[in-house]
Each structure stands twice: as C-alpha cells, then as structure tokens.
Amino acid sequence: MKKVIIESPGGYEKLLIREFPDLMPKDDDVVVEVAYSGINYADILVRWGVYESAKRFVGWPITPGFEYSGTIKKLGSRVTKFKVGDQVFGITLFGGYASQVCVNQELVFPIPKSFSLAEAAGFPAVYLSAYHGLLQNVVVRPGSWVLVHSAAGGVGTALLQLCRIKGFNAVAVVGSSHKVETAKKFGALEVIDKSREDLWNKARNIKPQGYDVILDANGISTLQDSYNHLAPCGKLIVYGFHSMLPKQGGKLQYHKLIWDYLRTPKFSPMAMTTENKSVVAFNVSFLFDKQFFVVEAMADAVNWIKEGKLLAPQVRVYPFNEVARAHQDMESGQTVGKLVLVHD
Template sequence: MKKVVIESPGGYEKLKIRDFPELTFKNDTIIVNVRAIGINYADCLVRFGVYESAKKYVGWPITPGFEFSGVVKSVGSQTSRFKVGDEVVGITLFNAYATEVEVKESQLFHLPHGFSLIEAAGFPTVFFTAYHALFQLVKIYPKSHLLIHSAAGGVGSALVQLAKAFNFTVTGVVGSSHKVDEVKALGADYVIDKSTQDLWGEAKKNAVDGFDAIFDANGYTTLKDGYKHLRPVGKLISYGAHSLLPRGGGSGRVNYLKAAIGLIKSPRFNPLQLITDNKSVVGFNLSFLFARQDLATEAMTDLMRLALERKIKPLKTTTYKLEDVGLAHQALESGKTVGKIVLVVN
C-alpha cells in the first residue's frame, strides 16, 4: 500500500508518497481499499506544522487526511454492518491520504444517496462541520438570517446548502468574483463579493438589524466587524483562522511575521460586554472532538436522511491524482477554489 507521509513541516515538496506493507485487520476493524480522499484546508495546516491536534496526537511523521471513500477489503469478526465489496465513506483522525485505511466500523457509512464514490469522499468533513456549527453548537431559531464567509468553499458551500434546507435566510460572502454565481446556485439569498464590494456596507443593507449568526473561518480580518453586525441573541461562530496564513503564489510555507501580526490584531471579547449586548462568541474544532462519537453519529445520520430527501447534494468537486497531492494543496491554498478538492486513487 501507499501513503502520503510528511516528515517535517514545510512546503508542497514535503508531501512524499511512500510504500508500506499491506494493512492487516483486527477483530474490531475494517480495512478499506481507498478510491478517493477529500482534501481539507486543515490538511494544509498539518503540513505547515501549525495544526494543534496533529501536534498533540501524532507529531512527525504524519499522514494527513480526515475522510475517504472506497470499497471494503476485509472485515473483523466483531464487526457486522459492512461486508467485503461494500462501497463506503469514512472519517478518520488523520491517515486518510493512503491507498488503504483501517478503521472501526463506527467510522464508516454507506454512501450518501445521490453521491458517487468521488463526491462522497468530500462529504463527511464539510457537512459534519456545517451541521455541528448550525445544529449542535448553538440554537438558531427559524427565520434567522445567517452570514456565511467563504461561502463557495468546502465548509461554506455545505453551510449554505444546509441553511437553505432549513429555510434560513443566507447572505454568502466570497473573496473572488467567479464564486458569486456558484453561491447563488447553492440557494443563497444574497451574495457579497468582497473583492469588488464593501463587505459590511452591503451586509448592513441585507440585514438592517444585524445577523442572527455569522460563520467565520477567516479570523482576525472579519471577527471584530462580524460581532458588531450581530443582532441581540446573535452568535459569532469562529471555526478557523485562514487569514493568518499565506494565500497562494508562494512556497506553501507559513509567514510567521504575518501570522504574528494577525494574532496580535485578533479581537479579545469582553465577557461583561457580551452580557450587555446579548451576543455570543463561540468556537469549535472537530478534530479535538473525535472521541464524541455521539455528535458524529447524530450528524451523519441526519445528513444521510437529508441526502436521501435530496435536500443536500454533492458539492462541486475537482479531482487530482494521488501523485499530484502537492498540486491539490497548492490549489486549495490559492483561495480560488470552489467546492471540494478530491484526490483520486488509481
């Protein structure tokens, strides 16, 4: 079998494909022949050497990857839900960038209805993230107006789809003009192109009294203004900080000076002010919640139902060969991509 291995932090050249012995299953595990692997921005953070859960749970060397799809190769005697030959999609805390993956059966699911093997590889992480932010982390009331940053990206597209499936009003924000129609096609009520429009001026026009929730993985560049544009009982949901990091064109390495300046500029929220304003600031990182099987099971069960009812559909998917994993990371770091990037295993 082959795995992508990163031995130390750095640029795209650090993603090496290495040969390993075939995996052997245990009584309570299942081995999957991987056909496709979803790429997430967090995988780039792992390669940069700044992803906290990778440092805490694995260290170096590391094989990134949170999600995959494929065909069951072998099943342990204490497993019962899958048989050899089943097409499956899976979640894992790292190690998905490989031609074979060994997981517990609780980490595997049948393909969501209407998704191909390739589309399914990009399904679990972004939809689970969006589901957690919308339905598990906070309570968002019917008829709420949501502002979703990076609305054409992986998590952003999933958030827009899920929010519209539940009839929320959605303002999507994108950083490039070619993404506007993509977000409209996902059902967003308004799209703000911050490369050509005044983000908060437009936001104010769409939601005069402020938003009920704002979903932000930018970090310091938008959190402070986002807080100001919440209405009472509004929630600012912070789940990433990609504006601290390089955006395309470079060697794929962190500019630590830029990151440090961004960290210094990150807003500090005053708890007394939160009380007076009736606003909340909440954060999460699913990679530290891997032990919370209850959350994953609830989310995946509901998401499978929504796929069956055709309320959510596959994201726009761009594929790269496993051997071109460096190009796939480069594309995601360009900030120009729409939907999901998926690696395909031959």
Template sequence: MHAIRIDRPGGFDALRQVELPEPAPGHGQVRVVVHACGVNYADGIIRMGLYASAKALHGYPIIPGFEIAGVIDALGPGVEGWKVGERVLAPTLFGGYCDAIVLDAGHLFRVPAGLDMAQAASLPTVFLTAWFLAHRKLHPRPGDRWLVHSAAGGVGGALLQLGRLAGCRCIGVVGHSDKVALARELGAEAVLVRDQGKWWHRARELAPEGFEAVFDASGVATLRHSYALLAPTGSLVIYGFHSMLPRDGRLNWLRLAWDWLRTPRFNPLDMTQSNRSVVAANLSFLQSHAPTLRSGLDWLLSRFEEGALRPPPLSTYPLAEAARAQRDIESGRTQGKLVLTTRHAASTQV
C-alpha cells in the same frame, strides 16, 4: 500501499509519496480499499506544522486526510453488519491520503445511493462541521438571518444548504466575483464580494437589525466586522483563520505574529450587555462526542439519500498530486471541494 506522508512540517515539497505495507484489520476493524479522499484546508495547516490536534493527537511523521470513500475488502475478527464489497465512507482523523486504510467498523457509513466515490469522500468533514456549528452550537429557527463567509467553499456551501433547509435567510460572502453564482446556487439570497470593497456596509444594508449568526473562517481580516454585524442574541461562529495563513506554502512568522496580535479579544462584559456571543468548534478535538457526531452524519446522509442535500462541485486530482491540490486550495481561488483519487478509481483530472 501508496500514501502521502509528511515526515516533518514544511512547504508543498513536504508531501512525499511513499510505499507502505498493506495494513491488516484487527479485532472489530475493516480494511477499505480507498477510491477517493477529501482535501481540506486543514490538511495544509498540518503540513505547515500549525494544526494543534495533529501535534497533540498524532505527531510526525503523519499521513494527512480527514475523510475517505472506498470499498471494504477485508474484515477483522468480531465485525458484524458489514461485508466485503460494500461501498463506504468514513471520517478518519488523519490517515486519509492513501489507497488502503484500516478503520474501526463503527466509524463506517454506507455511501448514499446516487453518489459516486469522489462525491462521497467530499462529504464527511465539511458537512459534519457545518451540521455541528448550525445544530449544536446554534438552534436555527425559520427566518433567522445568517451571514456565511467563504460561501463558495466546502463548509460555507454546506452551511448555505443547511440554512436553506432550516428556513433561514442566508447572505454569502466570497473572495472573488467568479464565486457569486455558486453561492447563490447553494442558497444565498445575496452575495457580497470582499475584493470589491467594504462588504460590511452592504451587509448592514441587507440586514439593518443584524444577523442571528455570522459564520467566519477567515480570521483577523473579518472577525471584528463580523462581530459588529450581530443582532442582539446573535452568535459569531468561528471555525478557521484562513486570512492569517500563507498562499504560497511558506510561513511568514513575523506576519503570523502580527496577525495574532491583531486578532480581536472579545470582552465578556460587552457580550453580557449586548447579548451577543462567540462560539467555535474543531471536529478533530471532539472524539469524546463521537456518538453525537455519528448521529449528525447519519442525519446528513439520509438528507443526501432523499435529495434534500447535494454534494459540492468537485475538482479531482490523482493522489500523487496532493501538493498541487493543497497549493490550489490555499490560493483562495477554488470553489466547492477538492478530492484526491487513487489508482483504484477512474476520475476526471483537472
């Protein structure tokens, strides 16, 4: 099989295409011929050697990739409820950048009708992250005001859609003006552009009483303002630190240390007096909550089946061009979701 492997952390050239033996399913497992795999910002952090769960749970060499879609082509002993030829998607916790994978049967989900393989592969990580943040870390109520950073990206766009379903009033924040239209299309009432100046002043004008939730994956560049914009009883929800990482694939350790020192340390005494809170999540450290995550993905896929949710707009790349895909997502200029397609799937390349 073909796979993209990282033998040791580094720049984009650390992503190497390799030939590996075709895996055989064991007891309770299935083999999936992979047609598409999602690309996430975290994949690049794995490449850089900074992703904590990759080091703690796997180590190097490692095949990155958190989600796939494909067709079952072999069943191991003891597998029930699945058959060869079924279209499936799955969260993978590494290993997704390949064209064949063996997974436990309990990790598979059927692809909703009307979705192609690339769309199916784009869903698990971003929508499950958004669902966990919105419905397990928070308890959204109709009329709640949300501020969503990276609103034209994968998780940000999913949060806008989930906020709309919950009856929340969402304001999006994007890095560039060419992302405004997509954020509005996904459910933002208004969209603020960071590169146009002091976005937090405009956010305060739009929500003078503050926001019940601010979702922030940007890190040191925005966290302090995000916290200040909370309403009493509001929550700052953190799921990434993009602004602290390079856009050219090369780590600057001095700058990284400086950003770490500048990262806000939230005072619990202040939080008790202001009734504000800070919460955070990383799905790769939630294996002990697998039943909860499965129920969440079941809930999400049923919403896709009925048309209440829709997949993000996609940019697709052949598997061999994984480095180009990671370079693009780290540039900060992409919209929606990036997906790698394998030799088993026809696709439109960008």
C-alpha cells in the same frame, strides 16, 4: 499500499508518497481500499505544523486526511455492519491520504445512491463541521439571518445547504466573482462578492438590524466586524483563522502570523453580557470520541440525501501523485467546493 508522508513541517516538497505494507484490521475495524481521498484546508495547516490536534494525537511523521471513499477490503472479527466489497465513505482522524485506511466500523457509511465515489470522499469532513458549528453549538430558529464567510468553499457550501434545509436566510460572502454562482446553487439568498463590493455596507443594506448568526473562519480580517454586525442575541461562530496564512509559496510567514495573532480581537464577557451577543468556537478534530457528534449528523444526512434536500459537494479531482498541486490550489483561496485525490 501507498500513502503521503510528511516527515517535518514545510512546503509542498514535504508531501512524499511512499510504499507501506497492507493494513490488517483489529476487532471492530474495517480496511477500506481507497478510491478517493478528500482534501481540506486543515491539511495545509497539518503540513505547516500548526494544526494542534495533529501535533497532540500524531506528531511526525504524519499522513494528513480526514475522509475517503472506496471499497471494504478486510473485516475485523467483530464487524457486523459491512461485508467485503461494500462501497463506503467515511472519516478518519488523519491518515486519509492513503490507498488504504483502517478505521472503526462506526466511522464508515454506505455510499448514498445519488453520490459518486468522488463526491462521497469530499462530503463528510465539511458536512460534519458545518453541522456541528450551526446545529449542535447554538439554537437557530427558522427565519433567522445567517451570514456565511468563504461561502463557496467546502464548509461554506455545506453551511449554505444546512441553512436552506432549516429555513434560515443565508447571506453568502465570497472573495472572488467566479464563486458567486456556486454560493447561489447551494442556497444563498444573497451573495456579497467582496472583490467588487464593500462587504459590510452591503451586509448592512441586506439586514440593517444585524445577523442572528455569523460563521467566520477568516480570523483577523473580519472577526471584529463580524461581531459588530450581530443582532441582539446573535452568535459569532469562530472555526478558523485562514486570513493569517499565505495564499502562495507554500511557506508560513512567521512575522505575519505573530503580528496577526497579537491583533486578533479579544471579546469581553462583560460587554457580551450587556450586548446580548456571544462568541462560540469549535474544532471538530477534537470531537472524534464524542458519540453525539457523528451519530446525529450522519442520521440527518442519510434522510436529507434520500429526500433530495442535501446535494453532493462540487468536486475537483487531482491524481494522487499531484497532491502538491492540490495543496497549492487549496492554499490560493481561489477554489470552489471540494478537492479530492484519485488513487490509481
């Protein structure tokens, strides 16, 4: 089998492809011959050495990747859910950039009929993140107004779809004009193109009373304004900090990182109490051992996909040996939907 190995933190040159012995499953595990591996923004953070769960759970060397699709190749002695040859997709806590993964059968699911293998590989990580952020963390009522930053990306399009399914009014924010149509396709009622429009003027024009929920993975560039634009009882859901990070060159700029870290707003519990506004934060890579996290979300996904309510992600495919180009594109902030790697 082949996998991407990163031996120490750094730029694109750190993404090495190496040969390894084939995997053997234990008890409840299955080995999947991977057809496609999904790429997430978090994989860039793993490569840079600033992703906390990667450092805590794996260290160096590491193979990034949280998701894959392919065919079951081997079964552990206690596996009951699958047989050899089944087409599946699933999640893994790292190790997904590989032509084989060995995972517990509970983390693997049959491919939905309406999804291609490439689409299935790009589905679970962003869907589970969006589901946990919006539906497991807070109570949101139908008719609520939800503002979604970076709405045409992986998590963003998943959030827009969940808003449509749940009857929330989604206002999408995108950083480039070519992303507007994607945001509309996945369910945005209104789109704010911040490359052409004043983000917060337009957000106030759309909803002068403020938003019930704002989902923000930008960090420093919008966090304080997001909080300021919450309605009473509003929730600011924080799940990333990508505006601290470079969009080209592949290397961290430590002075900017430290400066942005120091400037990141701190929210006072006393002010939040008086204002009836809250800040909620999460990182799903620390939740793999929580039963409720995957089970509830995937049960809903199966039904919504069958009913035609949940669409497959929009995917762009890169050959496995062009993983560095895929990272470069992901870092640029210009991509829409999901990026996936195809294996030979």
